[in-house]
């Protein structure tokens with residue numbers, strides 16, 4: 001096992017969170033799934049396949065690919081999941097492998113739960129593996145029809 005869980009997943013040494021929404025030679029995107037109880041639906045994770053710790057460590061090709069996919073996933077959350085807005089953030093202070101969160105904020109979310117508090121909203125849409133698989137399929141379809 002490598003020392004990085006995301007590299008282990010990339011190399012097939014650890015189970016993936018679920019089927020990727022998008023993957024190519026440079027980057028991939030999944031719906032977040034910890035395996036422990038319901039997740040906030042619309043929590044996507046974009047990563048380089050290579051172990052790059054931060055944006056500063058990306059190649060130009062990886063950075064371009066991540067930027068483009070982040071824009072397309074943001075649109076996919078709007079068109080495929082009825083999100084009002086997509087938040088994008090990255091810390092990388094727990095697992096030191098760049099993973100950009102692209103997270104839906106849905107219409108009707110009370111302002112007190114905006115930004116980093118979405119998961120605390122009692123009425124937030126949450127789901128397990130089946131709901132995540134269904135949403136991932138809708139997002140794949142939205143990506144496939146993205147002609148922006």
Ligand SMILES: [Zn+2]
Pocket residue numbers: 004005006007008050051052096097
């Ligand atoms: Zn890694």
